[in-house]
Amino acid sequence: MVRHSPRAPHAPAPVFTPMATAASCVGFVLIGVLQALYGPAIPALREDFGLSPSTAGLALSAHFVGGVAGVLLFDRLHGRIGNRRILAASYLLMAAGAAGFALAPNWPAALAAALLAGLGFGGIDYGLNQLFAVGFGRRSAAMLNILNAHFGIGAILGPALIGAVGAEHYPTVFLAFALVNLPLLLCLKGVRDKAPQPTGVTVPPAGPTPRTRSLVSVLAVFVALYVLHVGIEAGVGGWEPTHLETVGYGAGVAATATSVYWLMMTIGRFLVAPLALRFPAPAIIAVSCAGMTACLLLAAVPALAPYAYAGVGLFIAPVFPTGLPWLHRAAPSAGRAGALVIAASMAGGVAAGPSLGKVIEWSGIRAVPLLLAAVSAVCLAATLWLIRATRTAGAAPGH
Incomplete structure (x- = not known):
């Protein structure tokens, strides 16, 4: 006698298709590259804009300030406009900021562009980490380690790219980075638009329990x-x-x-x-x-x-x-x-x-x-x- 396992009446759609999962890993390579590009470009930035070392280092600071703002901003918006739009806006902001940094006519404009790129960086960092944390069930920790390992690959590649072409050609690298972001927009249709609830969670009962803290x-x-x-x-x-x-x-x-x-x-x-x-x-x-x-x-x-x-x-x-x-x-x-x-x-x-x-x-x-x-x-x-x-x-x- 063959027994048939009962099927879930409403099995939720996967958060990521295989293509979208691969594209997300590429996205993390790109944010790793972006974060690692500013440091090796400092000698050329100093020469182009006549900067002191500490002033040139403000580019990375602007990037991180934008990153924090991007995390907090997109966290406020993601429940309203959906995951696909959040990620699409983040890739576009990152591309626009990188292109603006490459073409900036002066240092204040370059800092504003780094801040803009940081906004997109924060959206990608937050959006993909958040979705991977709740989207793979018991495999989430494993998938998050794989995702963040790709960030490390990008962080290794960034200085290598600048070293290969020369710091004086950093605008070319930033422009190429901006263009590479755009194909990832095509893969966002494989991302589930509504954020799922964390899986494998037991909702705690109302009121304090003896073994939990506030x-x-x-x-x-x-x-x-x-x-x-x-x-x-x-x-x-x-x-x-x-x-x-x-x-x-x-x-x-x-x-x-x-x-x-x-x-x-x-x-x-x-x-x-x-x-x-x-x-x-x-x-x-x-x-x-x-x-x-x-x-x-x-x-x-x-x-x-x-x-x-x-x-x-x-x-x-x-x-x-x-x-x-x-x-x-x-x-x-x-x-x-x-x-x-x-x-x-x-x-x-x-x-x-x-x-x-x-x-x-x-x-x-x-x-x-x-x-x-x-x-x-x-x-x-x-x-x-x-x-x-x-x-x-x-x-x-x-x-």
Whole structure:
């Protein structure tokens, strides 16, 4: 006797078709490229506009300010105008901003264009992370790691492109970037227009329960985790070369080791994707925070430092993408939670440089890995607190 499995009466359409999923990964390559283009273009920007180093660096700051604004703006709009229009507007803004930066007649116009490109960047970063976090069910953490690994590919390609053509030809690279965005608009028809609800979530009963903390406290600790871990990410990327040179390595070795750090972050996200199908997100993040804390402590030993920094890249890789599905399960009623932590992570990247720089002024360059290890230990403590705070009967996450 053949038994037929009952079919769901209203099986929802998938959030992404295979083509749209692939196009989303290409979109993340592009936002990685864009973020990484500004730094290598600084010498040419200084020459073209007569800028000091700090003034030229404002291009990346404008990009990040636009990114934070884009996350918050598009989060407010996505429930009203649909996912396809949000993503289409983001790609168009990013393309228009990149083209404007390439053709800007003066520095204020270039900064305005970088801000415009950042708006689109923030929309893509928020929109795709949000949809991947809720659109693949138990595979969401794995798919988010794959998506964000493509950002790393773009971040590696960006400086390579500038290096290949020469910094003086940065307008050509930015214009080419703007054009490459446009074909992705054709793939948006494969994106489900209405945002789905998080899957695999047990709605908590009304009123407080003995094993849950207040929603505000949970969100606050998630925000702290994201701000601090992005601060570590940016801090290692910014200060690793200086620290390695201070402890005796040559400039070439220091630069190569820093490139390996970013490469290991990209590889780590690909490697953790299959693990995210077997292990819960909280466990992965706890191991990641413990691992990066240990590696940062080892980086204080000069002979181990280049290898330890590579380990930091490997362990820090899963935190951002793996945490988003956990956040959606832990706070299903907080519709703005994803936007809040993504915007906070961008703010953490902006604040990391000057904040860490001030501390280093009195502690010295050799203390960089120990300072970052202390921050990483706080990330681990926050993760352990969240594991206890979000553990509820019948709602344990699994993959």
